[in-house]
Amino acid sequence: MGEEEIASLEEAVAEAQIKADAIKLIHDILETCRKEMLDSIIGPVEKRAGKMLNRISGDRLGPLELGDSFQPVAVSPEYAERSVSMEGNLSGGEQEQIYLVTRLSLAEILAKEERQMIVLDDVLTATDTARLARIMAILQEEAERLQLLLLTCHPERYGGLNNANFIDLTQVIDSRVQ
Numbered sequence: 604m605g606e607e608e609i610a611s612l613e614e615a616v617a618e619a620q621i622k623a624d625a626i627k628l629i630h631d632i633l634e635t636c637r638k639e640m641l642d643s644i645i646g647p648v649e650k651r652a653g654k655m656l657n658r659i660s661g662d663r664l665g666p667l668e669l670g671d672s673f674q675p676v677a678v679s680p681e682y683a684e685r686s687v688s689m690e691g692n693l694s695g696g697e698q699e700q701i702y703l704v705t706r707l708s709l710a711e712i713l714a715k716e717e718r719q720m721i722v723l724d725d726v727l728t729a730t731d732t733a734r735l736a737r738i739m740a741i742l743q744e745e746a747e748r749l750q751l752l753l754l755t756c757h758p759e760r761y762g763g764l765n766n767a768n769f770i771d772l773t774q775v776i777d778s779r780v781q
Contacts, residue, residue: 644712645669651708652701659700659737664693667701673709675701695729700738702726707741710749720750727760739763 653667656678665679668686677686678693678701689698703726710721727735742751743764753761758769 648708652704655704722752724754
């Protein structure tokens, strides 16, 4: 291999290194921006969801911790020395309540400018009657800021919602068939 070829290869390697460094810099900048954006939203969502959760269950479950994908990860009850993970440590009703308040809080924070729709599909199947009444009060308040679409096989559980428009899809389908 001649000196000319070696110089050409060295130049190509230098150019490739510059491109690789530029790509890494862009990646690092985007990752930093992503982390800052998530941090600016996750904190307020955790705080808002925690307040709603306290209204539902008292301060028994403590603050809520969310992961990077806004997935509830753990709660920090006062009686526990450390956080309690969602997996296997909470009842089904508590888990569904945590997921509900997380979704409502995220929707509320993202919908600051204009009213947005949130779709909830049978989110309260394991919730007891006492907590359900407190959740209905929260849903009633949220309905002023968000458009709530609740899909359920248990419409009787939502009968207490004021100004709700109940649509029985079975009746709608049956009326179209006739």
